[in-house]
Amino acid sequence: MGLIAFLKEKFSKKNKDTKVDKYQEGLSKSRKNFSSKLNSLSERYKTVNQDYFDELEQILIESDAGISFTLNVIEDVLNQSKRDHITDPKQINEILVDKMFVGYAEKGDIQNDVVFRENGPTVLLVVGVNGVGKTTTIAKLAYRYINQGKKVLLVAADTFRAGAVEQLTTWAERLKIDIVTGKPESDPASVAFDGVKKAKENNIDLVIVDTAGRLQTKNNLMLELGKIKRVMGKEIEGAPHETFLIVDATTGQNGVVQAKAFKEVTDLTGIVITKMDGTSKGGIILAIRDELGVPVRFIGLGEKMDDLEEFDLDKYLYGLCVENN
């Protein structure tokens, strides 16, 4: 397992054991979480058999990791256990976590923070279906980068939902930063354009553009996103430089469909998974990474401005599978 150890070393974050970990705190709130199930499972079985693998399958599916992802990874583990004659449930669990880790890591880079341009504003476009927490996440991201000394501008390009502009404006006031808004029902692309223009004129480091929640089946709204993207690109080269899809941790298998559809119109550069302080495991991110390669960048853990953590794969999988012994 030299390779796996190496990869883990490479991808896991430093200072793991500092400060009380909100992330683990969030996960530990769920009483019947993945890990405790897995552990109780390994206690019930002295050696593994088909039933054991069936129960592993159930644990993964109940975390929303999806049927095809689950069947594949379980089959991998099953094959390896047969080949290497491994029957100890604890060891099987290790293999499972390792397989998921390597599978995820192999899909490409894992870089959490927004990648800033050398010169001029960096534009971050935030998209997602309705009610996943886009606006709250934007506030958290703004807070994070303000604290890193960046000059941040918010752009309220959700001109559709009642109260959306007010919601983001409230956050801008709390954060004491500028916000660009348009009239209700006005063209979101023109608001976005005004936003990036203003960013250029005011030496802004990071522009975060909020968009209306839209179900990926709404063709005209998806085309609208494409337009927002294009007009920003005209004003600032390469904009948007980052596009985050916000995914609710409670999302089931439709999450993959969502990611696929948004990826087609906006070139997603990352995912922020929200509401991880609940009991949902957010396993859909594994399926999304598996099918589309889009990496998770941040995790939302509550409603306060600082309830945002960088995604740490190692921690996530261990939190899911092995912690809470």
Add this chain to the structure above:
Amino acid sequence: MAFESLTERLSGIFKKIRGQARLTESNMEDMLKEIRVALLEADVNYKVVKEFTTNVKEKALGQDVLSKLNPSQMLVKIVHDELIELLGSDDSEIKYQTGRPTIIMLVGLQGSGKTTTAGKLAYLLKNKLKKKVLLAACDVYRPAAIDQLDQLAKSVGVDIVNMGTKVNPVDIAKAAKKKAYDEDYHVLIIDTAGRLQIDEALMDELNNIKRDVEPQEILLLVDAAAGQDAVNVANAFNDKISLTGCIMSKLDGDARGGAALSIRHMTGVPIKFTGVGEKVTDLDIFHPDRMADRILGMGDVMTLVEKAQQELDEKEVKHSMNKMMSGSFDLNDMLAQMKQVNKLGSLGGLLKLIPGMPKITPEQQEMAEREMRNFEVIINSMTKEERKHPELFKYSRKQRVANGSGKTMQDVNKVLKKYEQMKEMMKKMEQYRKTGKMPPGGLGGMGGMGGLGGFPGM
């Protein structure tokens, strides 16, 4: 719409056995496996899926399916019946109080659609059931949630109790109840803040609102895209405040809503409404039997008829029907019809509701919609005279219309051909109407938008 993929998958499975003469235990095993995968992909809870497939298997074997002549039909029926049972087997409408306000409380996780649904519910009660509705804005936590409800109240035209964000939600709810009683409102809808079911403080707050206002209905909002954990959420809310129903939101997406079905099964709480869009009009009453039909690709005719009745301008429909029947149907009528059909929503959504048409792919849908738009552009480029007398069209006129609309001659010909087909069909229909008989094979020949245009008259 919601279950199309499940429908597609199941019809795919049934097609497989349709080709086989007999249903054997081994090929049923395959089907059950695929049903299982389909249900899991639809986010139906793992345990519910297990139970479902076991039940189907038992019933299928118990009923001596192996000896039936048409085993696939038999299995469709068993799956269908099981699904209806899973969904709950009756319509579940709200019971309204007489002589005093009915109080409805909306609860759920963050982002499940409570505020939007409060607006929709107010619209439905006010306009369809002629109730005097009051809204109460009790989400004092999410920034601008109250603004959102306020804007919705204005656009629907109902009153709202808005006490700002500095007042305790329990007190707001109590004040709203008092107002509802004092001023003879029929219904009070209380919008509450989104909360996690494990947030004890906020769950206690809900319990306090419940204790003080004694709502008749406590409805949980469930996102159609919710995953496996939805059952735990529903259980927790139900344990704490005894839900009377669920509303499934965002069913206009392509999420299959399996989780909401599991909730019905695991908690016994019925689903009462479905959210099908972002406009205040986009709320439907939930019909489990129709939903089961829809899952199995049998169409949802009742919903379509209801929708048609609500949306279509009856006078205009009658007028164009009469014109059609009398044979004086022209291109203006064709355009008017197309616009009527457009009012019903996207063509794709509409087609899904019609039995016998579940096989349409998204690409085909888009093509049909594009064709419809093309037709409109082309007809709009014609003179009034030409629209009334399409027989005027010769090469030069066609060329002009093609240039004017930015389309090709071929496109113009297509419109004219479609018109001829429709006119011909109308004639036939009128003949059959007179003789009291329908054409053989029903109106199956009514292809494309022409056929849909004729639908409201049914």
